[in-house]
Amino acid sequence: MQQQITLEIFRYNPDxxxxxxxxxxxxxxxxxxxxxxxxxxxxxxxxxxLSFRWSCRMGICGSCGMxxxxxxxxxxxxxxxxxxxxxxxxxxxEYFPVIRDLVINMDDFMDNLKKVRSWxxxxxxxxxxxxxxxxxxxxxxxxQYSMCINCMLCYSACPVYGLEPGFMGPAxxxxxxxxxxxxxxxxxxxxxxxxxxxxxxxxxxxVGDCSAVCPKNVDPAGAIQRYKLExxxxxxxRWLLPWGKE
Amino acid sequence: MKHQFEPFWWSWFSAGGTLxxxxxxxxxxxxxxSVPFGWIDDPEYDKLKSLxxxxxxxxxxxxCISLSLLHWAHRFRFTLYDGLQLxxxxxxxxxxxxxxxxxxxxxxxxxxxxx
Numbered sequence: 001m002q003q004q005i006t007l008e009i010f011r012y013n014p015d016x017x018x019x020x021x022x023x024x025x026x027x028x029x030x031x032x033x034x035x036x037x038x039x040x041x042x043x044x045x046x047x048x049x050l051s052f053r054w055s056c057r058m059g060i061c062g063s064c065g066m067x068x069x070x071x072x073x074x075x076x077x078x079x080x081x082x083x084x085x086x087x088x089x090x091x092x093x094e095y096f097p098v099i100r101d102l103v104i105n106m107d108d109f110m111d112n113l114k115k116v117r118s119w120x121x122x123x124x125x126x127x128x129x130x131x132x133x134x135x136x137x138x139x140x141x142x143x144q145y146s147m148c149i150n151c152m153l154c155y156s157a158c159p160v161y162g163l164e165p166g167f168m169g170p171a172x173x174x175x176x177x178x179x180x181x182x183x184x185x186x187x188x189x190x191x192x193x194x195x196x197x198x199x200x201x202x203x204x205x206x207v208g209d210c211s212a213v214c215p216k217n218v219d220p221a222g223a224i225q226r227y228k229l230e231x232x233x234x235x236x237x238r239w240l241l242p243w244g245k246e
Numbered sequence: 247m248k249h250q251f252e253p254f255w256w257s258w259f260s261a262g263g264t265l266x267x268x269x270x271x272x273x274x275x276x277x278x279x280s281v282p283f284g285w286i287d288d289p290e291y292d293k294l295k296s297l298x299x300x301x302x303x304x305x306x307x308x309x310c311i312s313l314s315l316l317h318w319a320h321r322f323r324f325t326l327y328d329g330l331q332l333x334x335x336x337x338x339x340x341x342x343x344x345x346x347x348x349x350x351x352x353x354x355x356x357x358x359x360x361x
Contacts (some may be wrong), residue, residue: 100277163333188328228253230259232253232256234253235254
C-alpha cells in the first residue's frame with residue numbers, strides 16, 4: 001500500500017503580489033483519514049499558513065465544503081482512500097469570491113437568506129402564551145428542506161448561479177420553501193413576490209446538480225420546481241381571475 | 247421586468263414535458279419498434295386514417311404536437327441562452343424558439359384539419 005499521497009492545494013493570499021497558485025503537499029496515506037484530516041495535518045505539521053474553514057468533523061456544521069478533484073464535497077466526509085492514488089486537487093468552492101486559500105466569501109448567500117425572510121412569519125402578533133401545535137404529517141411536509149446545513153455545495157454545483165448575476169441560488173429557495181410549507185407560517189405571499197421577481201425561481205433551468213451534491217438529501221431542485229408550479233398558478237390566477245385570491 | 251411572462255411559458259413547457267413523457271414512448275414503442283420488428287400486426291393505412299377521423303382525435307393529436315413543441319422551444323431557448331452564452335439575445339431567442347413552435351403547431355393544425 002502507498003505510504004504518502006499528494007495534495008495539490010489552491011493557495012491565494014490577497015497580500016501577496018503573486019496571484020493564486022497550486023501548491024503540492026505530501027501527507028501520510030491513511031485509510032481512516034478524510035481530506036479534512038490531511039488538511040489539518042498540513043496546517044499543524046507542514047505549513048501553518050494554510051487557511052480553511054472547519055468545525056464539527058461530522059457533516060453537521062457545513063463549514064468544510066470545498067472542491068475536491070472538481071466536485072463540491074464536504075471534506076470531512078471524503079476519504080483519502082476513495083481518491084487514491086492521487087494527486088488530489090483541492091480548491092475553494094466555485095462561483096464565490098475567495099478571501100484566502102480555501103476560504104470563500106458567502107455574504108451573497110447570507111444577504112439573500114434575509115431577503116427571503118427565512119424565518120416563521122405570523123400575520124397576527126405573536127402570542128407568547130399560545131402554543132403552535134403541529135401534527136407529524138405537517139412536520140413531514142417541510143422537514144426535508146429544514147435539513148439544510150448551509151454548506152454551499154449546491155451553489156458550487158449550480159451552473160446557473162455562476163452564469164446569472166443576482167440569482168438567489170438553490171439553498172435559499174429551498175429554505176424559503178421550508179418556511180412556506182410550515183403550517184405555522186403566514187409568509188408565503190411575501191416570499192412569492194420575491195421569488196417571482198428578478199433573481200428568483202425563474203432563472204433555474206433544472207440542471208439538478210444541486211440535489212445530486214447535497215450531503216443532506218435536501219433536494220433543492222425539487223423545491224424550486226414545486227415553487228415554479230405555485231408561481232405559475234399564481235400567474236394564471238392573476239391573469240384569468242383578477243378578482244380572485246392568489 | 248425580464249421574468250414577467252416566464253410563468254406563462256413555463257406552464258406550457260411543464261405541460262408539454264409531462265404529456266410527451268407519457269405519450270411519446272408509447273408511440274415510439276408501437277411505430278418505431280414493435281411494427282418494424284413484426285411483434286404486432288402492421289396497422290393498415292386506412293385503419294389508422296379512420297382512427298384519426300373524429301374531430302376529438304384530431305384535437306388530441308394537435309394538443310400532443312403543439313405542447314411537445316412548446317416544451318422543446320423552452321428547453322432549446324435556455325440551451326442557447328446558457329449553453330452558448332447568448333444572454334444579450336434573450337428577447338430574440340424567445341421570439342425565435344416560441345415563434346417557431348407556434349408556427350409549426352399552426353402548420354400541424356392545418357394538416358390535421360384538412361386530412
